[in-house]
Amino acid sequence: MIQIFFVLMLTLPTAFQMQRGVFLALITAVAGIFALKQWSVNRDIFYIWLATIVVGFFGVFWGVVNDAPGALRVSTVYIVWPALFLIYIGLSHSLNIIKALEKAVFLGILLATITSLIVMFAGYLGYEGVIYPLLVFLDAGFGSYDGHIAYRVYSLTTVMYGFTFILSYILVNRNELQGFKRVFIYTLLVFIVIAALGSARRAFWLVMLLGPFIALFFLQASYFRLNLTRFLSLIFKIFFVFLIFVPILILILKLDLNTLLELFVSAFSSQESSTGLRFLQAESLWSKFIQSPLIGHGLGSAADVVRSSEQPWAYELSYLALLMNVGVIGFIVYAAAVLWIIVKGIKISRKDSAFAKLFVPLVSALCTFLIMNATNPYLGKFDYLWVIFLPLALINAYLTQRTQYD
Template identity: 30%
Template sequence: MVEAKRPFGTGFVRLVAVLAFAYLLLLPVSQGTILLGVFSLMALAALLTYTQTKRVIPIPIAVIVLLTLLLGAFGLAVGSRHEDVFNYAGTYIGAPLLFFFCVGAMGQETIRILLKTGAIVTVISGAFILIYVGGQEGILPKIFPPALLELTGAGYGVQDGVSAVRFYGLSTLAAAGPMWLASLFVRTDALLPNIRLRALAAAMGIAGAAVGGRRAIILTLVLIPLVAWAVKRATTKRRTGPTTINPGYVIAGLVLGLAAIFLARRLIAMPVVIDTWRAASTFFAGPGSDISADDAIRNYQADRLLGAWTESPVWGHGFGATMAGYLREGFLPSRFELQYHALLMQTGIIGALIVLAIAVIAWRAAVKAAASRPDLLPSLIVTVCAGAAMLIANATNPYLQAPAHMWAIFLPLAVINMMLREPRADSDVVVVLPAVRTSSARYLKV
């Protein structure tokens, strides 16, 4: 087979993709000026890819783009009278546009490289947290220079017996940890890294989250195996013949089951696990007698946001809206901890219906992509789990207020987009060719 000539700038595009993705994972909420420069490089790399490949966007992804922009435009229009409304334009218009632009440009090889980069960065983040906390506790020597600690926003303390770690990249584990944990339940395909790297990333992600003391991340780690099973069931065709079970899975299951039996009491007794269970039960069942100060604040905020929503249930109050007599942060009065309550208050029932439509279309696109490229189903499951984990964690922590965290939402869309656009598995040589319109597929030119 004759290998096709690589498009001009391919090396530059992939280098930018790797460096930009690594930066988003390691430093997602620091140095806004640098982050803007990273976004600019991402846009340039995507533009160069489009000019060389003439790639197209499948109709379902294009509809999701339009609905996302509609949600942003609606919230901005309703809230046009508010002072902070323009700051929301970057979150609901600018950042989604940039990520959608990159989603449409990504090919199979780029996604493969990004997934490997994500696994490596997860290992680095988890190891950094373990070594840093070990140094603070006197278990390990302190090896990180002050300049590096300042750059990464590192800090450490203990609250109610639970370690509280500050580290810019810790919030990345809300999606990366569950993503690589889910990857242990699927086989390796053309996009996923090898099982050894995935297992190491899962271990470091879990360890970093446990030591970091973030309850939302612990909760997603507990829930994500169930999410992975549900996604696999929904996207896999039912077999009519006899079911075969790999003996290796049986042995691994027995080993894990025995380990769980012996370690269950110790794990359940961990302060971070107890704290996570208390927070989850408070969120769903209401406050109890031992509610923490943070949970009390969230419960009060939920009541205030729902009360404000009832004042304008259909249209909402728009982005930038504030509540009289309530300030979460004095310098950001329109920013709230509870993102979904806030979105309902801001965009009302209309906004909720738009979000529901986006979710339904995205899910149907995922099912269609699985049927189109069953060989890449493992990667689809893993990246969907990353997005689901970030959405779960975002319920009580405003992760998606930071545009850099949106990678977890748009990475599965990039996989779905590529699977719909390239319905047949590639050969052993990656060849980038101009897209051809066929009668059985519908696309939009970019």
């Protein structure tokens, strides 16, 4: 059942929340009845989790004291959902369970990519009137502009995650991918690139630029590290494929390369409207942060610049907003928890091939997702917190059931 729920999170994020909530409650109840005796969490992982929960509780309390408008609303993200994920981490303490979840991630990425391409080509070919009413629960939309196109769909975030995940999977399994599986994986990666080019999402393009370097870094830090000659050869092959393949796709989609480049560069310019708003947010958030730099103003706080009247505590610059909310102390705790996952996972993946095959794709995609989250608060939703907790579950499986890896 957890696999089904995972696929639903990946393909229907933010949609059917009540129905998925009931399904999640059912899974939790079944797990509590039949599997709670098998629950096992490594001591270090529990202490790290406890430290983040303490920050969450204090942040909510401090937010209530300071009349933060979203203090209670965000308590689910910082307290309830992490507690729920800890339960599932303790239950996912075998390699087979993690492998099953990996298959669910693959299926979710595949379905999300197909959905994105359907939305893109339906708009591109003029069939949005037929297709989009069927996808109203995913907020499908399309626009054609001078030199580029753009579309939206909730599950596009999963596709963005999928690029680095699939690329890393190919790298660590490059000697084992044969026949249909090889064709399937490479085709899926091509489809993801097509979805990226038509999305006009500059964060997605940044992921495509940085993803290969991040994937190669964790590959070199793992059991499957290459010697210098093979490493440089692999970099050249990846660069060559993208240099040839991406321009061909741009021509096929009748996009303008100069327009795409200008659109991408504008993301780093304060003159562009959406980027300019982020600069204003940054100034406002920083000004409020320095008023209480150590402990912040509490979770759910709002600065002078408000992005949404319905959720004044929600900001696109999620890390700066978190710094303003919990201060330097709380921010260090959260950052240290994520850093521990990366460092601990690297140490294990250097000596264990089975672990590395699972960890390298997860941690590579996690890092690119953290980059995406810097300007879009994806981790402020339950549907994306698994990006952090799944690699943690893998580490817990290794530490609590190490004999399965010997």
